[in-house]
Amino acid sequence: MLIPLLFVFLLAIIAGFELITKVPPTLHTPLMSGANAISGITVVGAILCANAAPEYSTLANVLGFLAIAFATINVVGGFLVTDRMLGMFGSKGKKKK
Amino acid sequence: MNIGEPLFLVATLLFIFGIKRLSKVKTARSGNLLSSLGMLIAIVAVVASPGKESLDNAIPLSWYWVLGGLAAGAVLGIILARVVKMTGMPEMVAMLNGFGGAASLLVALSTFWGGYLHNKKEAIGALMESKAVNQLAPSTVEGHMLSVLGSPVWMVAILASVLVGGITLTGSLIATGKLSEKITGAPILLPGRHFIVGFLSRAGN
CATH class of the missing domain: 1.10.287 (Helix Hairpins)
Structure with a gap:
């Protein structure tokens, strides 16, 4: 179980590094915001824990519920905010042309 | 095989290509859209395919926790991003x-x-x-x-x-x-x- 997880971890590090190395400075902020939205993938783990918590644990369910709510704010808010930023960016570019 | 697993793979690919497109000015907006699509697929996948063990142990209420959490988070997220x-x-x-x-x-x-x-x-x-x-x-x-x-x-x-x-x-x-x-x-x-x-x-x- 541990080794496959480490493989995924390693590949993710390499993919992240390779994807981010050549980015123009103007895109740093939206990229940071977009990557943060993607980090909201925690929501999947949160859903699993809210649902998989054993029947005798309401506390685990409540913690899972809060985790889902926070992660979803991060996901929904993150993508919308990034889109707004990039939208402004696009209109600026068009004006220049 | 679990229905969720191939969907997770699709979501992962969308994230990677999304970030790739986010790193170029012209394609940045579509990259963001692609990543958000990946997230949607991942959430649908996990909601649609409860694990084998988790289903037996889950209390009936727990799906209300999940859907309630998703709804609350989505509403708050939209408000925050708009305001x-x-x-x-x-x-x-x-x-x-x-x-x-x-x-x-x-x-x-x-x-x-x-x-x-x-x-x-x-x-x-x-x-x-x-x-x-x-x-x-x-x-x-x-x-x-x-x-x-x-x-x-x-x-x-x-x-x-x-x-x-x-x-x-x-x-x-x-x-x-x-x-x-x-x-x-x-x-x-x-x-x-x-x-x-x-x-x-x-x-x-």
Whole structure:
């Protein structure tokens, strides 16, 4: 179980590094915001824990519920905010042309 | 095979290509859209395919927890993203990042608590089975008690998640406060820190 997880971890590090190395400075902020939205993938783990918590644990369910709510704010808010930023960016570019 | 697994693969690919497109000005917006599509697929996948074990253990209410959490988060997220002014973007991103940290912190706590109760039940069951508890060697009893905490790998993962999630949460909230100038931009230092550090460095000896 541990080794496959480490493989995924390693590949993710390499993919992240390779994807981010050549980015123009103007895109740093939206990229940071977009990557943060993607980090909201925690929501999947949160859903699993809210649902998989054993029947005798309401506390685990409540913690899972809060985790889902926070992660979803991060996901929904993150993508919308990034889109707004990039939208402004696009209109600026068009004006220049 | 679980329906969710191929969908997770699709979501992963969309994330990678989404980030790739986000790194070029022309394609950035479509990259963001692609990533958000990936997220939607991942959420649908996990909601649509409950794990084999989890379904047996889940209380009937738990799907209300899940859907309620998703709905509450989505509504709050939309409101936050709409309300924020363009000039307030950096602190908004910092705050969202903090929420992400809070989420991983809570996932770790929830996983720990669920796992702890499960292990406790198992350990008590195992002790009950070995009828003559008093005749067990102390080391065996100790072993049962220790197994309540779960495997070392599991514990390290939980601790790391709590640590990183907690640092992300508090650090991002302070960053939000500083960016919005609600708290001072100057370094915040503990009063008497030299004394504290001096004391701690002696205390080790």
